[in-house]
Amino acid sequence: MANNRIRVILNDRCLRGPRTGVGHYITQLLSHMPQVAPEIQIFPFYQTYCRRSLRYNHPEPRTRPAESQTPTPSIQTAKPHPSRPPRRWPWWLRWIAEETYNTIFEAAGLLHGCQLYHEPNHIPAPWPGPIVTTLHDLSVLRFPQWHPPDRVKWYEKELFASLPRSEHFITVSQFSKQEIVDILNLPPNRITSIPLGSRAIFHPRPPHEITAQLTKHNLPESYLLYVGTVEPRKNVPGVLTAYAHLPPDTRRHTPLVIVGASAPWARQNLNEMIRHHHLSDHVRVLGYLDDETLAHIYAGARALVWPTFYEGFGLPPLECMASGTPVITSNTCSLPEVVGDAGIQVDPTNTREIAEAIQRLIEDHDFAATLSQKGLTQAAEFSWSRCAAEHAKIYCQLATP
Numbered sequence: 436m437a438n439n440r441i442r443v444i445l446n447d448r449c450l451r452g453p454r455t456g457v458g459h460y461i462t463q464l465l466s467h468m469p470q471v472a473p474e475i476q477i478f479p480f481y482q483t484y485c486r487r488s489l490r491y492n493h494p495e496p497r498t499r500p501a502e503s504q505t506p507t508p509s510i511q512t513a514k515p516h517p518s519r520p521p522r523r524w525p526w527w528l529r530w531i532a533e534e535t536y537n538t539i540f541e542a543a544g545l546l547h548g549c550q551l552y553h554e555p556n557h558i559p560a561p562w563p564g565p566i567v568t569t570l571h572d573l574s575v576l577r578f579p580q581w582h583p584p585d586r587v588k589w590y591e592k593e594l595f596a597s598l599p600r601s602e603h604f605i606t607v608s609q610f611s612k613q614e615i616v617d618i619l620n621l622p623p624n625r626i627t628s629i630p631l632g633s634r635a636i637f638h639p640r641p642p643h644e645i646t647a648q649l650t651k652h653n654l655p656e657s658y659l660l661y662v663g664t665v666e667p668r669k670n671v672p673g674v675l676t677a678y679a680h681l682p683p684d685t686r687r688h689t690p691l692v693i694v695g696a697s698a699p700w701a702r703q704n705l706n707e708m709i710r711h712h713h714l715s716d717h718v719r720v721l722g723y724l725d726d727e728t729l730a731h732i733y734a735g736a737r738a739l740v741w742p743t744f745y746e747g748f749g750l751p752p753l754e755c756m757a758s759g760t761p762v763i764t765s766n767t768c769s770l771p772e773v774v775g776d777a778g779i780q781v782d783p784t785n786t787r788e789i790a791e792a793i794q795r796l797i798e799d800h801d802f803a804a805t806l807s808q809k810g811l812t813q814a815a816e817f818s819w820s821r822c823a824a825e826h827a828k829i830y831c832q833l834a835t836p
Contacts, residue, residue: 440476441834443551444544446560448481448536455664455696456750457556457571460607460631463819464555464826471820472827478547480540537561550834553826558590558597565833568601572747572769573614574668581667595619602833605826607631607748608769627829630772631748632819636726639759639811640734648731652721654692659793660736660760662694662729662751665701668744670783672708677740677789679712686717689737689797696723733758737803738796741765742783749773753817756810761803763792777806777813 447461454462461479468475524532537560544552544562552562555569576594579587598619604626606612612628615621649656659678663669671693678691691714697705702720709718724732733739739755741764749770752762762778764770771780779792796803 442476442549444478444549445553447479467819467823471824566601567603569605610769611747629825632817633753633757636730637754637757645735657689659691660739665697665705670744677786680790690717692719694721736760757814759807761806777809
């Protein structure tokens, strides 16, 4: 049986930092693959060779593409703060590190007899055998103004140069698949859309469990929630502006809680935005939370407010729906696929519309309860087991001579 196994090397180095969307994608594949496809053996390279102490059970074009029909959001404050960019290694040092990493990566894959390489994060390293690459979204190409210039240049050079290496591509929504076809000029039959899932830890919680976590973090029983990094495409300024439109009495009784890891410069920008809107008394910034705490914060919120500008998928709305919490999100990009009619879809550039959606959920308890039930039904349609099984099919197809 062991001789019939398909061995896949997985580039899992994005797990070096706090878990974000790609990190959760990797950990869930590793967790579910043994159950759904025991014939697949995955070697997570970074864990195996670079950081053995890491535990998984915790917790571009040569010329810039023409603008698509979706307009670039016009909220001025959505641009990154020009005076506090994140510090980055010099390009030559990054190049040396990348080449060294790639050399060791290839040697390790050959040592383990891997027939296939899965790159889960856009740009694969050189590899002598079949490669499947996951393209989550094309944010860097679609909206280069939201990213550091050197990252944009790197994508514009390396992404297009790497496309011929991959025999097949995986993406996470029909929206992203169509963008890949349109912008990268790849044929649709080389791309498979596989939706992500909601982790089992996210589910409705009994009130006494929620109250214990709220007390621990000094939160009231009623609060609104944003979860994610503080970066331009997430539209945090729009969330704050919409929240500032709410009546003072509403803000006093229902604070806004912001959860997510952010670099120090982004955290400072966030604090400046909060002060600008005179919301210091009504906004709580909790930073990065472990999964157990986040699950209770999700389940206890009146609503998730997530009017992001651009997403390849959107895990927080799905996880919030699985927790029984109503969702307000964008009517653009991939989010209608994820939320369907189980959430309120708004124009992310219209902060008045966002504020009205918030006010309705706060005031109309019957409507909020209806959305909560619809959200549970919608979230049940997405499964990490199904996601892993669909990946296994592609692995088998590519690894079979």
